[in-house]
Amino acid sequence: MTHRRARSALPPWAAYGLIAAIVLVLLALFAFAGGWIGPSRVSGAAVSDALEYNAGRHAGYRRAHAKGLCISGTFEANGNGTALSRASIFKPGRYPVEGRFSIAGGNPLASDGRNVFHSMALILRTPDGQQWRTGMDHAEIFPVADVAAFVGLQRASRPDPATGKPDPDAMQAFLASHPEVRSFQQYMKAHPLPDAFTDGPYYSINAFRFTNAQGVTRFVRWAMLPEDPLVALDKRTLGGLPRDAVFDRTLKRLANGPARWHLIVTIADPGDITDKATVAWPAGRRTVDVGTLIIDKALPAASGGCRDEVFDPTILPPGIAPSDDPLLTARSAAYSNSFTRRASESARSILSVSAKEF
Amino acid sequence: MPPAATPAFHPVLRMLHWSMAALIVSMLFIGVGMVSTAGPAYSWLLSLHRPLGVAILALALVRLPVRVWSSTPALPANLPRWQARAARGSHLLLYAGMIVMPLIGWAMVSAAGKPVKLAEGIVLPAIAPHDLTLYAMLREAHGILAYALFALILAHLAAALMHGLVRRDGVLRSMLTGNA
Ligand code: HEM
Ligand code: HEM
Numbered sequence: 001m002t003h004r005r006a007r008s009a010l011p012p013w014a015a016y017g018l019i020a021a022i023v024l025v026l027l028a029l030f031a032f033a034g035g036w037i038g039p040s041r042v043s044g045a046a047v048s049d050a051l052e053y054n055a056g057r058h059a060g061y062r063r064a065h066a067k068g069l070c071i072s073g074t075f076e077a078n079g080n081g082t083a084l085s086r087a088s089i090f091k092p093g094r095y096p097v098e099g100r101f102s103i104a105g106g107n108p109l110a111s112d113g114r115n116v117f118h119s120m121a122l123i124l125r126t127p128d129g130q131q132w133r134t135g136m137d138h139a140e141i142f143p144v145a146d147v148a149a150f151v152g153l154q155r156a157s158r159p160d161p162a163t164g165k166p167d168p169d170a171m172q173a174f175l176a177s178h179p180e181v182r183s184f185q186q187y188m189k190a191h192p193l194p195d196a197f198t199d200g201p202y203y204s205i206n207a208f209r210f211t212n213a214q215g216v217t218r219f220v221r222w223a224m225l226p227e228d229p230l231v232a233l234d235k236r237t238l239g240g241l242p243r244d245a246v247f248d249r250t251l252k253r254l255a256n257g258p259a260r261w262h263l264i265v266t267i268a269d270p271g272d273i274t275d276k277a278t279v280a281w282p283a284g285r286r287t288v289d290v291g292t293l294i295i296d297k298a299l300p301a302a303s304g305g306c307r308d309e310v311f312d313p314t315i316l317p318p319g320i321a322p323s324d325d326p327l328l329t330a331r332s333a334a335y336s337n338s339f340t341r342r343a344s345e346s347a348r349s350i351l352s353v354s355a356k357e358f
Numbered sequence: 359m360p361p362a363a364t365p366a367f368h369p370v371l372r373m374l375h376w377s378m379a380a381l382i383v384s385m386l387f388i389g390v391g392m393v394s395t396a397g398p399a400y401s402w403l404l405s406l407h408r409p410l411g412v413a414i415l416a417l418a419l420v421r422l423p424v425r426v427w428s429s430t431p432a433l434p435a436n437l438p439r440w441q442a443r444a445a446r447g448s449h450l451l452l453y454a455g456m457i458v459m460p461l462i463g464w465a466m467v468s469a470a471g472k473p474v475k476l477a478e479g480i481v482l483p484a485i486a487p488h489d490l491t492l493y494a495m496l497r498e499a500h501g502i503l504a505y506a507l508f509a510l511i512l513a514h515l516a517a518a519l520m521h522g523l524v525r526r527d528g529v530l531r532s533m534l535t536g537n538a
């Protein structure tokens with residue numbers, strides 16, 4: 001064993017002190033990286049907490065859009081999309097699709113008689129292993145533009161257990177600091193609420209980047225526009241609807257044969273805002289019909305397989321990429337946390353299924 | 359462990375030790391950093407986390423055979439028995455960590471049914487069935503083991519510095535410059 005004293009040896013107390021200091025500095029840096037110390041930030045877990053605060057904790061269910069129905073079918077690409085994106089899904093052909101219809105809110109037993117988002121979530125797969133996950137709502141805009149405002153909205157709009165309505169003061173204060181929510185409220189008031197999932201339009205809301213084989217990148221939004229004519233619910237009598245009215249009508253409609261939508265891609269003009277989900281693009285943008293979605297099967301959420309999926313909108317094939325809209329990464333983080341929570345809850349207790357389960 | 363035929367670790371082992379140390383420590387910071395935010399950092403840290411984690415697994419698979427087939431320095435003969443045992447035990451755990459952590463990460467993304475994407479167009483195959491319960495277990499294990507690994511690394515670092523600054527017995531040098 002060679003022993004050689006370093007020339008400038010530290011006295012032991014200084015050496016111990018230095019070692020302790022290095023370990024403590026690393027611990028502090030780790031705590032800072034993990035957000036336990038330093039400026040506070042909104043995490044995926046904080047989004048789940050806010051959603052649970054708003055709607056209660058429903059073990060095993062999604063923290064948002066808890067009430068849903070699994071669906072499956074086919075996407076028939078007509079080839080028009082290849083000019084916009086090199087994703088395989090746009091090459092002419094028929095591709096399997098699985099997905100989920102849902103209604104906004106964290107309570108899986110809530111009534112359908114609410115003027116809230118009706119949603120369609122999809123996973124489109126191609127034989128080469130590419131996949132495109134998307135979650136869409138039946139409105140073109142979102143109430144808030146960033147995750148902090150999303151959390152604020154969940155907190156301010158929590159229904160008071162006594163009245164069933166949000167605290168008007170909290171809501172007033174939130175609206176005063178977030179005027180963009182008003183344009184969303186006006187939008188929801190002015191636009192029809194579909195009576196079933198099969199006759200509703202669904203919008204990506206967030207913008208994305210499409211890149212074609214030539215390397216040209218364009219900002220787009222997309223929409224699934226139904227072939228079934230939209231039949232609107234009467235918003236004045238929503239409270240009197242049977243709890244599962246929208247779901248029941250959807251099941252009845254699908255029992256009569258498949259429902260179809262056209263996937264319409266809208267291309268931004270230069271200068272259009274592409275990172276704010278609260279702002280719609282002006283009319284007159286170029287649109288391309290890239291194919292037809294055919295949904296022919298619906299299954300209850302617990303047995304249909306969609307329970308085990310997470311419709312993270314940032315899981316995209318080559319040729320489609322997120323825009324700089326901060327809501328997209330917020331959704332990715334929040335969906336992941338919600339997925340982890342419901343997975344560990346259903347791992348602990350096999351879902352206790354209510355009499356009628358969607 | 360093989361007999362002490364050399365005063366220092368093989369240069370390849372030293373190179374791998376320090377590059378992997380930097381990678382693994384970075385991964386721990388990236389991991390806790392990304393789950394702490396739903397901001398844009400979440401997505402780009404996660405897209406860094408997957409390929410770096412798989413790179414650590416690949417490097418560990420190079421490192422193990424080199425470790426087994428090269429001769430390595432013995433610990434100082436005057437080291438108390440319990441310390442020698444703790445050193446060997448903790449080194450085994452560190453090796454386990456650099457293999458098990460990436461495998462759990464890969465398996466848990468598989469169990470979630472998500473693509474294990476390393477880069478645009480590069481997706482690894484699933485190594486676990488798409489299963490909610492399995493995902494829940496692996497996700498929890500990934501988090502708990504990550505904290506345990508960080509604690510172990512801090513202890514390992516403190517021990518290495520003890521050798522280098524207090525005992526000055528050549529152990530730190532055997533991993534640093536090699537000329538003990
Ligand atoms: C452009 C805006 C948005 C759209 C179009 C949208 C759409 C959807 C859809 C369709 C679902 C249901 C997915 C399913 O059936 O599994 C869903 C679930 C969810 N949404 Fe959103 N969402 C949007 C924004 C957000 C934001 C900003 C947050 C929070 C940061 C959020 C939090 C959630 C959560 C936690 C779930 C449950 C995810 C799961 O457990 O799988 N959403 N969203
Ligand atoms: C040496 C290797 C690795 C280390 C040290 C590491 C460390 C971490 C840490 C500290 C976290 C945060 C845990 C928590 O606070 O709950 C984390 C989360 C995560 N890691 Fe790793 N990881 C490694 C490898 C991998 C690999 C190879 C993958 C996938 C291919 C992966 C995927 C993930 C995912 C998906 C999350 C959770 C993200 C979320 O919940 O939103 N990790 N990792």
Ligand code: HEM
Nearest residue numbers: 378379382383425449452453456511515518529530532533
């Ligand atoms: C952060 C600063 C670090 C320092 C100062 C350090 C120092 C050392 C030293 C001096 C040795 C030689 C011990 C001996 O002669 O038996 C060693 C061995 C080792 N280190 Fe580190 N290390 C550090 C980080 C890490 C990290 C992050 C890892 C991996 C997780 C790691 C894994 C190992 C392993 C597995 C050995 C055993 C080598 C063998 O016997 O094959 N070290 N380290």
